[in-house]
Amino acid sequence: MSQAVTWLVADDHPLFRQAIMESLKPAFPDVEWLEAENVEQLERRLNMPQEIELLLLDLKIPGAHGFSTLIHMRSHYPDLPVVIVSAYEDLDTIQRAIQSGASGFIPKSLSAKAMVAAVQTVLDGGISVPDKGTLKPKGHDADDMVEKVASLTPQQYRILMMFAEGLLNKQIAPELEVSEATVKAHATAIFKKLGVTNRTQAVIALSHLDLDKETTGFEH
Missing domain, CATH: 1.10.10.10 (Winged helix-like DNA-binding domain superfamily/Winged helix DNA-binding domain)
Structure with a gap:
Protein backbone atom coordinates (compact mmCIF):
# COMPACT_ATOMS: atom_id res chain seq x y z
CA MET A 1 0.00 0.00 0.00
CA SER A 2 1.40 3.36 -0.99
CA GLN A 3 -0.91 5.55 1.06
CA ALA A 4 -2.99 5.27 4.19
CA VAL A 5 -6.46 3.75 3.92
CA THR A 6 -9.10 3.33 6.61
CA TRP A 7 -10.63 0.03 7.63
CA LEU A 8 -13.37 -0.54 10.20
CA VAL A 9 -13.66 -3.55 12.48
CA ALA A 10 -17.08 -4.03 14.10
CA ASP A 11 -17.22 -6.52 16.98
CA ASP A 12 -18.47 -6.22 20.55
CA HIS A 13 -15.40 -7.93 22.05
CA PRO A 14 -12.46 -5.50 22.53
CA LEU A 15 -9.96 -8.34 22.73
CA PHE A 16 -11.08 -9.77 19.43
CA ARG A 17 -11.02 -6.36 17.73
CA GLN A 18 -7.45 -6.01 18.94
CA ALA A 19 -6.59 -9.54 17.83
CA ILE A 20 -7.83 -9.05 14.27
CA MET A 21 -6.02 -5.73 13.95
CA GLU A 22 -2.78 -7.20 15.28
CA SER A 23 -3.13 -10.14 12.87
CA LEU A 24 -3.49 -7.87 9.86
CA LYS A 25 -1.21 -4.94 10.71
CA PRO A 26 2.08 -6.63 9.69
CA ALA A 27 0.74 -7.32 6.18
CA PHE A 28 -1.13 -4.01 5.87
CA PRO A 29 1.00 -1.46 7.78
CA ASP A 30 -0.52 1.62 6.15
CA VAL A 31 -4.06 0.92 7.32
CA GLU A 32 -5.69 3.32 9.79
CA TRP A 33 -8.20 1.47 11.96
CA LEU A 34 -11.61 2.48 13.28
CA GLU A 35 -13.60 0.36 15.72
CA ALA A 36 -17.30 -0.15 16.50
CA GLU A 37 -18.79 -2.32 19.23
CA ASN A 38 -22.45 -2.19 18.19
CA VAL A 39 -24.66 -1.30 15.21
CA GLU A 40 -25.22 2.27 16.43
CA GLN A 41 -21.47 2.95 16.52
CA LEU A 42 -21.07 1.23 13.16
CA GLU A 43 -23.58 3.60 11.57
CA ARG A 44 -21.85 6.62 13.11
CA ARG A 45 -18.46 5.52 11.83
CA LEU A 46 -19.81 4.97 8.33
CA ASN A 47 -21.34 8.46 8.32
CA MET A 48 -18.02 10.12 9.16
CA PRO A 49 -16.36 12.22 6.42
CA GLN A 50 -13.42 9.84 6.42
CA GLU A 51 -13.86 7.23 3.69
CA ILE A 52 -13.81 3.64 4.90
CA GLU A 53 -12.51 1.15 2.36
CA LEU A 54 -13.10 -2.17 4.13
CA LEU A 55 -15.53 -3.36 6.82
CA LEU A 56 -14.77 -6.40 8.97
CA LEU A 57 -18.13 -7.27 10.53
CA ASP A 58 -19.17 -9.74 13.23
CA LEU A 59 -22.66 -11.08 12.46
CA LYS A 60 -23.57 -11.10 16.16
CA ILE A 61 -22.67 -7.47 16.87
CA PRO A 62 -25.19 -5.97 19.36
CA GLY A 63 -28.11 -4.35 17.59
CA ALA A 64 -27.87 -6.70 14.62
CA HIS A 65 -30.52 -9.23 13.75
CA GLY A 66 -29.09 -12.19 11.91
CA PHE A 67 -28.00 -11.20 8.42
CA SER A 68 -30.03 -7.97 8.39
CA THR A 69 -27.11 -5.66 9.19
CA LEU A 70 -25.01 -7.17 6.41
CA ILE A 71 -27.90 -6.76 3.96
CA HIS A 72 -28.39 -3.17 5.09
CA MET A 73 -24.68 -2.41 4.62
CA ARG A 74 -24.65 -3.85 1.12
CA SER A 75 -27.81 -1.99 0.14
CA HIS A 76 -26.79 1.43 1.43
CA TYR A 77 -22.99 1.24 1.08
CA PRO A 78 -22.70 -0.76 -2.16
CA ASP A 79 -19.09 0.24 -2.82
CA LEU A 80 -17.86 -0.86 0.61
CA PRO A 81 -16.48 -4.42 0.69
CA VAL A 82 -17.78 -6.28 3.75
CA VAL A 83 -15.90 -9.26 5.17
CA ILE A 84 -17.78 -11.28 7.78
CA VAL A 85 -15.67 -12.40 10.74
CA SER A 86 -17.64 -14.93 12.74
CA ALA A 87 -17.51 -17.75 15.26
CA TYR A 88 -20.02 -19.56 13.04
CA GLU A 89 -18.26 -21.87 10.58
CA ASP A 90 -21.05 -24.02 9.12
CA LEU A 91 -21.54 -24.04 5.36
CA ASP A 92 -25.08 -22.70 5.54
CA THR A 93 -24.05 -19.57 7.44
CA ILE A 94 -21.10 -18.99 5.12
CA GLN A 95 -23.23 -19.45 2.02
CA ARG A 96 -26.00 -17.18 3.33
CA ALA A 97 -23.45 -14.47 4.15
CA ILE A 98 -22.03 -14.53 0.62
CA GLN A 99 -25.52 -14.61 -0.90
CA SER A 100 -26.43 -11.61 1.28
CA GLY A 101 -23.58 -9.60 -0.22
CA ALA A 102 -20.44 -10.31 1.82
CA SER A 103 -17.17 -10.21 -0.11
CA GLY A 104 -15.60 -12.73 2.21
CA PHE A 105 -16.10 -14.90 5.28
CA ILE A 106 -13.39 -15.36 7.91
CA PRO A 107 -14.00 -17.86 10.73
CA LYS A 108 -12.62 -16.55 14.04
CA SER A 109 -10.60 -19.76 14.33
CA LEU A 110 -8.60 -18.89 11.20
CA SER A 111 -4.84 -18.38 11.54
CA ALA A 112 -3.35 -14.92 11.05
CA LYS A 113 -1.69 -16.05 7.80
CA ALA A 114 -4.97 -17.37 6.40
CA MET A 115 -6.78 -14.21 7.54
CA VAL A 116 -4.29 -12.04 5.65
CA ALA A 117 -4.74 -14.19 2.54
CA ALA A 118 -8.52 -13.92 2.79
CA VAL A 119 -8.45 -10.13 3.10
CA GLN A 120 -6.00 -9.85 0.20
CA THR A 121 -8.35 -11.89 -1.98
CA VAL A 122 -11.14 -9.43 -1.24
CA LEU A 123 -8.89 -6.43 -1.90
CA ASP A 124 -8.00 -7.98 -5.25
CA GLY A 125 -11.69 -8.09 -6.14
CA GLY A 126 -12.35 -11.74 -5.33
CA ILE A 127 -14.67 -13.57 -2.95
CA SER A 128 -12.97 -15.33 -0.05
CA VAL A 129 -14.58 -18.29 1.73
CA PRO A 130 -13.07 -21.07 3.83
CA ASP A 131 -11.96 -24.14 1.91
CA LYS A 132 -14.83 -26.38 2.97
CA GLY A 133 -16.19 -27.62 -0.32
CA THR A 134 -19.13 -26.47 -2.38
CA LEU A 135 -21.64 -24.29 -0.58
CA LYS A 136 -25.15 -25.69 -0.61
CA PRO A 137 -28.13 -23.76 -2.03
CA LYS A 138 -30.24 -21.77 0.38
CA GLY A 139 -33.98 -21.55 0.70
Whole structure:
Protein backbone atom coordinates (compact mmCIF):
# COMPACT_ATOMS: atom_id res chain seq x y z
CA MET A 1 0.00 0.00 0.00
CA SER A 2 1.40 3.36 -0.99
CA GLN A 3 -0.91 5.55 1.06
CA ALA A 4 -2.99 5.27 4.19
CA VAL A 5 -6.46 3.75 3.92
CA THR A 6 -9.10 3.33 6.61
CA TRP A 7 -10.63 0.03 7.63
CA LEU A 8 -13.37 -0.54 10.20
CA VAL A 9 -13.66 -3.55 12.48
CA ALA A 10 -17.08 -4.03 14.10
CA ASP A 11 -17.22 -6.52 16.98
CA ASP A 12 -18.47 -6.22 20.55
CA HIS A 13 -15.40 -7.93 22.05
CA PRO A 14 -12.46 -5.50 22.53
CA LEU A 15 -9.96 -8.34 22.73
CA PHE A 16 -11.08 -9.77 19.43
CA ARG A 17 -11.02 -6.36 17.73
CA GLN A 18 -7.45 -6.01 18.94
CA ALA A 19 -6.59 -9.54 17.83
CA ILE A 20 -7.83 -9.05 14.27
CA MET A 21 -6.02 -5.73 13.95
CA GLU A 22 -2.78 -7.20 15.28
CA SER A 23 -3.13 -10.14 12.87
CA LEU A 24 -3.49 -7.87 9.86
CA LYS A 25 -1.21 -4.94 10.71
CA PRO A 26 2.08 -6.63 9.69
CA ALA A 27 0.74 -7.32 6.18
CA PHE A 28 -1.13 -4.01 5.87
CA PRO A 29 1.00 -1.46 7.78
CA ASP A 30 -0.52 1.62 6.15
CA VAL A 31 -4.06 0.92 7.32
CA GLU A 32 -5.69 3.32 9.79
CA TRP A 33 -8.20 1.47 11.96
CA LEU A 34 -11.61 2.48 13.28
CA GLU A 35 -13.60 0.36 15.72
CA ALA A 36 -17.30 -0.15 16.50
CA GLU A 37 -18.79 -2.32 19.23
CA ASN A 38 -22.45 -2.19 18.19
CA VAL A 39 -24.66 -1.30 15.21
CA GLU A 40 -25.22 2.27 16.43
CA GLN A 41 -21.47 2.95 16.52
CA LEU A 42 -21.07 1.23 13.16
CA GLU A 43 -23.58 3.60 11.57
CA ARG A 44 -21.85 6.62 13.11
CA ARG A 45 -18.46 5.52 11.83
CA LEU A 46 -19.81 4.97 8.33
CA ASN A 47 -21.34 8.46 8.32
CA MET A 48 -18.02 10.12 9.16
CA PRO A 49 -16.36 12.22 6.42
CA GLN A 50 -13.42 9.84 6.42
CA GLU A 51 -13.86 7.23 3.69
CA ILE A 52 -13.81 3.64 4.90
CA GLU A 53 -12.51 1.15 2.36
CA LEU A 54 -13.10 -2.17 4.13
CA LEU A 55 -15.53 -3.36 6.82
CA LEU A 56 -14.77 -6.40 8.97
CA LEU A 57 -18.13 -7.27 10.53
CA ASP A 58 -19.17 -9.74 13.23
CA LEU A 59 -22.66 -11.08 12.46
CA LYS A 60 -23.57 -11.10 16.16
CA ILE A 61 -22.67 -7.47 16.87
CA PRO A 62 -25.19 -5.97 19.36
CA GLY A 63 -28.11 -4.35 17.59
CA ALA A 64 -27.87 -6.70 14.62
CA HIS A 65 -30.52 -9.23 13.75
CA GLY A 66 -29.09 -12.19 11.91
CA PHE A 67 -28.00 -11.20 8.42
CA SER A 68 -30.03 -7.97 8.39
CA THR A 69 -27.11 -5.66 9.19
CA LEU A 70 -25.01 -7.17 6.41
CA ILE A 71 -27.90 -6.76 3.96
CA HIS A 72 -28.39 -3.17 5.09
CA MET A 73 -24.68 -2.41 4.62
CA ARG A 74 -24.65 -3.85 1.12
CA SER A 75 -27.81 -1.99 0.14
CA HIS A 76 -26.79 1.43 1.43
CA TYR A 77 -22.99 1.24 1.08
CA PRO A 78 -22.70 -0.76 -2.16
CA ASP A 79 -19.09 0.24 -2.82
CA LEU A 80 -17.86 -0.86 0.61
CA PRO A 81 -16.48 -4.42 0.69
CA VAL A 82 -17.78 -6.28 3.75
CA VAL A 83 -15.90 -9.26 5.17
CA ILE A 84 -17.78 -11.28 7.78
CA VAL A 85 -15.67 -12.40 10.74
CA SER A 86 -17.64 -14.93 12.74
CA ALA A 87 -17.51 -17.75 15.26
CA TYR A 88 -20.02 -19.56 13.04
CA GLU A 89 -18.26 -21.87 10.58
CA ASP A 90 -21.05 -24.02 9.12
CA LEU A 91 -21.54 -24.04 5.36
CA ASP A 92 -25.08 -22.70 5.54
CA THR A 93 -24.05 -19.57 7.44
CA ILE A 94 -21.10 -18.99 5.12
CA GLN A 95 -23.23 -19.45 2.02
CA ARG A 96 -26.00 -17.18 3.33
CA ALA A 97 -23.45 -14.47 4.15
CA ILE A 98 -22.03 -14.53 0.62
CA GLN A 99 -25.52 -14.61 -0.90
CA SER A 100 -26.43 -11.61 1.28
CA GLY A 101 -23.58 -9.60 -0.22
CA ALA A 102 -20.44 -10.31 1.82
CA SER A 103 -17.17 -10.21 -0.11
CA GLY A 104 -15.60 -12.73 2.21
CA PHE A 105 -16.10 -14.90 5.28
CA ILE A 106 -13.39 -15.36 7.91
CA PRO A 107 -14.00 -17.86 10.73
CA LYS A 108 -12.62 -16.55 14.04
CA SER A 109 -10.60 -19.76 14.33
CA LEU A 110 -8.60 -18.89 11.20
CA SER A 111 -4.84 -18.38 11.54
CA ALA A 112 -3.35 -14.92 11.05
CA LYS A 113 -1.69 -16.05 7.80
CA ALA A 114 -4.97 -17.37 6.40
CA MET A 115 -6.78 -14.21 7.54
CA VAL A 116 -4.29 -12.04 5.65
CA ALA A 117 -4.74 -14.19 2.54
CA ALA A 118 -8.52 -13.92 2.79
CA VAL A 119 -8.45 -10.13 3.10
CA GLN A 120 -6.00 -9.85 0.20
CA THR A 121 -8.35 -11.89 -1.98
CA VAL A 122 -11.14 -9.43 -1.24
CA LEU A 123 -8.89 -6.43 -1.90
CA ASP A 124 -8.00 -7.98 -5.25
CA GLY A 125 -11.69 -8.09 -6.14
CA GLY A 126 -12.35 -11.74 -5.33
CA ILE A 127 -14.67 -13.57 -2.95
CA SER A 128 -12.97 -15.33 -0.05
CA VAL A 129 -14.58 -18.29 1.73
CA PRO A 130 -13.07 -21.07 3.83
CA ASP A 131 -11.96 -24.14 1.91
CA LYS A 132 -14.83 -26.38 2.97
CA GLY A 133 -16.19 -27.62 -0.32
CA THR A 134 -19.13 -26.47 -2.38
CA LEU A 135 -21.64 -24.29 -0.58
CA LYS A 136 -25.15 -25.69 -0.61
CA PRO A 137 -28.13 -23.76 -2.03
CA LYS A 138 -30.24 -21.77 0.38
CA GLY A 139 -33.98 -21.55 0.70
CA HIS A 140 -36.27 -19.29 -1.32
CA ASP A 141 -37.67 -17.68 1.85
CA ALA A 142 -34.27 -16.31 2.86
CA ASP A 143 -33.54 -15.21 -0.72
CA ASP A 144 -36.81 -13.32 -0.91
CA MET A 145 -36.32 -11.63 2.47
CA VAL A 146 -32.82 -10.46 1.52
CA GLU A 147 -34.31 -8.43 -1.34
CA LYS A 148 -37.12 -7.07 0.81
CA VAL A 149 -34.88 -5.94 3.68
CA ALA A 150 -32.45 -4.39 1.21
CA SER A 151 -35.30 -2.24 -0.13
CA LEU A 152 -35.87 -0.55 3.26
CA THR A 153 -34.59 2.98 3.82
CA PRO A 154 -32.14 3.52 6.71
CA GLN A 155 -34.95 4.93 8.89
CA GLN A 156 -37.30 2.06 8.01
CA TYR A 157 -34.54 -0.42 8.81
CA ARG A 158 -33.93 1.17 12.24
CA ILE A 159 -37.65 1.02 13.02
CA LEU A 160 -37.84 -2.64 11.96
CA MET A 161 -34.95 -3.44 14.30
CA MET A 162 -36.84 -1.67 17.11
CA PHE A 163 -39.92 -3.73 16.30
CA ALA A 164 -37.73 -6.83 16.69
CA GLU A 165 -36.69 -5.56 20.13
CA GLY A 166 -40.35 -5.31 21.11
CA LEU A 167 -40.51 -1.50 21.29
CA LEU A 168 -43.85 0.25 20.83
CA ASN A 169 -44.49 3.22 18.54
CA LYS A 170 -44.61 5.56 21.55
CA GLN A 171 -41.18 4.30 22.62
CA ILE A 172 -39.68 4.50 19.14
CA ALA A 173 -40.85 8.06 18.42
CA PRO A 174 -38.75 9.86 21.09
CA GLU A 175 -35.78 7.61 20.40
CA LEU A 176 -35.77 8.72 16.73
CA GLU A 177 -36.98 12.25 17.56
CA VAL A 178 -40.06 11.95 15.36
CA SER A 179 -43.81 11.87 16.01
CA GLU A 180 -45.80 8.69 16.56
CA ALA A 181 -47.65 9.48 13.33
CA THR A 182 -44.33 9.40 11.49
CA VAL A 183 -43.47 6.05 13.05
CA LYS A 184 -46.86 4.70 11.98
CA ALA A 185 -46.29 5.96 8.42
CA HIS A 186 -42.91 4.25 8.30
CA ALA A 187 -44.47 1.08 9.74
CA THR A 188 -47.05 1.02 6.95
CA ALA A 189 -44.28 1.35 4.37
CA ILE A 190 -42.24 -1.40 6.06
CA PHE A 191 -45.21 -3.79 6.10
CA LYS A 192 -45.86 -3.12 2.41
CA LYS A 193 -42.24 -3.77 1.43
CA LEU A 194 -42.06 -6.96 3.49
CA GLY A 195 -45.44 -8.20 2.28
CA VAL A 196 -46.97 -8.38 5.76
CA THR A 197 -49.83 -6.65 7.58
CA ASN A 198 -48.50 -6.04 11.12
CA ARG A 199 -45.35 -5.84 13.22
CA THR A 200 -45.62 -9.41 14.50
CA GLN A 201 -45.65 -10.75 10.95
CA ALA A 202 -42.76 -8.41 10.10
CA VAL A 203 -40.59 -9.81 12.89
CA ILE A 204 -41.53 -13.38 11.99
CA ALA A 205 -40.58 -12.69 8.36
CA LEU A 206 -37.30 -11.21 9.56
CA SER A 207 -36.56 -14.46 11.38
CA HIS A 208 -35.71 -16.01 7.98
CA LEU A 209 -32.44 -14.08 8.32
CA ASP A 210 -31.61 -15.39 11.80
CA LEU A 211 -28.31 -17.16 12.32
CA ASP A 212 -29.91 -19.81 14.53
CA LYS A 213 -32.93 -21.55 13.08
CA GLU A 214 -34.51 -21.90 16.52
CA THR A 215 -34.44 -18.11 17.06
CA THR A 216 -37.95 -16.65 17.25
CA GLY A 217 -37.10 -13.25 15.92
CA PHE A 218 -37.72 -11.49 19.22
CA GLU A 219 -34.29 -12.18 20.70
CA HIS A 220 -30.74 -11.14 19.89
